[in-house]
Amino acid sequence: MDKRFPLEDQIETLASALTGRVVLPYHADYDKLRALVPGNYDLRPRAVVRVADAKDVAAVLGFARATGLEIAVRSGGHGGYGTDTGLLIDLRDLAAIAIDHDARTVWAGAGLTAGELTRAVEQHGLIVGFGDTASVGIGGITLGGGIGYLVRKHGLTIDSVLAAEVVTAAGDIVLADATHHPDLFWALRGGGGNFGIVTRWQYRLHELPAFTGGPLVLPATPEVVSGFVAAAEAAPEELSAIASVMPAPPLPFLPPALHGRTVFLCMMAFAGAPAAADRALSPFRALATPYADFVRPGPYSSMYMPQDPTQRPAFSVRSRLLDRLGRAEAETLIGVVERSDAPMRLGEIRVLGGAFGRVPVDATAFAHRHSRVMVSFIALSESGAEAERHDRWATAGIEALAHGEDRVYVNFLLEAPARLGAAYPAPTLARLRRVKRQYDPENLFRLNKNIAP
Secondary structure (H helix, E strand, C coil): CCCCCCCHHHHHHHHHCCCCEEECCCCCCHHHHHCCCCCCCCCCCCEEEECCCHHHHHHHHHHHHHHCCCEEEECCCCCCCCCCCCEEEECCCCCCEEEECCCCEEEEECCCEHHHHHHHHHCCCEECCCCCCCCCEHHHHHHHCCCCCCHHHHCCHHHHEEEEEEECCCCCEEEEECCCCHHHHHHHCCCCCCCCEEEEEEEECEECCCCEEEEEEEECCHHHHHHHHHHHHHCCCCEEEEEEEEECCCCCCCCHHHCCCEEEEEEEEECCCHHHHHHHHHHHHCCCCCCEECCEECCHHHHCCCCCCCCCCEEEEEEEEECCCCHHHHHHHHHHHHHCCCCEEEEEEEECCCHHHHCCCCCCCCCCCCCCEEEEEEEEECCHHHHHHHHHHHHHHHHHHCCCCCCCCHHHCCCCCCCHHHHCCHHHHHHHHHHHHHHCCCCCCCCCCCCCC
């Protein structure tokens, strides 16, 4: 057998000690399993380790410490980190779901996607909020915070976390909750993948007997965009929305003549009865004559737009948490989107408040609870080289909207470590460093938005 790199013999020995599977570069499915979303990078780890349980994870970490190999971790189907010189720990086989109907809780394997877990719990009239994309892994989005379609009703994803099973850098398998390892539990809720590998999450489930949601497509004018933000802030907390100024995609519910024109695509989500939803939605429908209105009662999972799993576009993302988005900011945002030549580009708006803002700033590692709006400029392209150009566009766009303190949601932070201080205020970052020194003093978990010990 052709040995392509040092330590391959040892890695093959590691494989014999695991319940899961080690995939090496000469295996047929290596390229498929190593591929990351977004497609900005083309990294070739020395092995992809498809772990079967927490014990497998502990064994791999012990091997990494003994050999000096770096560790990258991916969970779910979207995102994660890669490596060219180390081991990629792939959690996607950790997909067990255990629902406790009486307690309204669920233990969920960290390899699940948001779509998989959502579809499982909504069958029981229950829900936990993640983001706006079905293919995102619950591990990564939860570690960063989780800003989605229930953010004003139930807060961030981390606000529904009750416990986590974690493998530490030392290889210990621990349960972290409010009583056991409370500092670690605090850090896991917003501090990213710096402190251990979470193999299971326990979430509080919320009742969702009725739901209304879907796309409302409006003209992209400064008056409509700023009016939307004002209406979203004034709306009952049952309503959350994620809206984007963007070229109209070739979706079947949009007239062909509209394709490619700049529109305001608003994904509306109301957690409650249809009659109450209609009342809450009326101010948005009154902003302008809609190009399309497909906001309807239905399952929560219908909010997840269809995706082609074979597509791995390169992403350019720059984001900022703001205190306001009025007419002037809306005009700037529209202009930034129209100046881009990316095939798909958007200026995305997430209006916050409600339950999100009632959590004390020191209760979790996500500390930006007083922010009112999150704005992101996002471009999709076919290659990393194109993405570099769109990075500059997105950076310029965010700088044009800058006012007040620089604040960013860590899951939308791609330029770390330059803006790590924008993700975490100084007291939060100092506490995170203390937890890092306790649980990962050698910085084994460094391929992330890294918080050095």
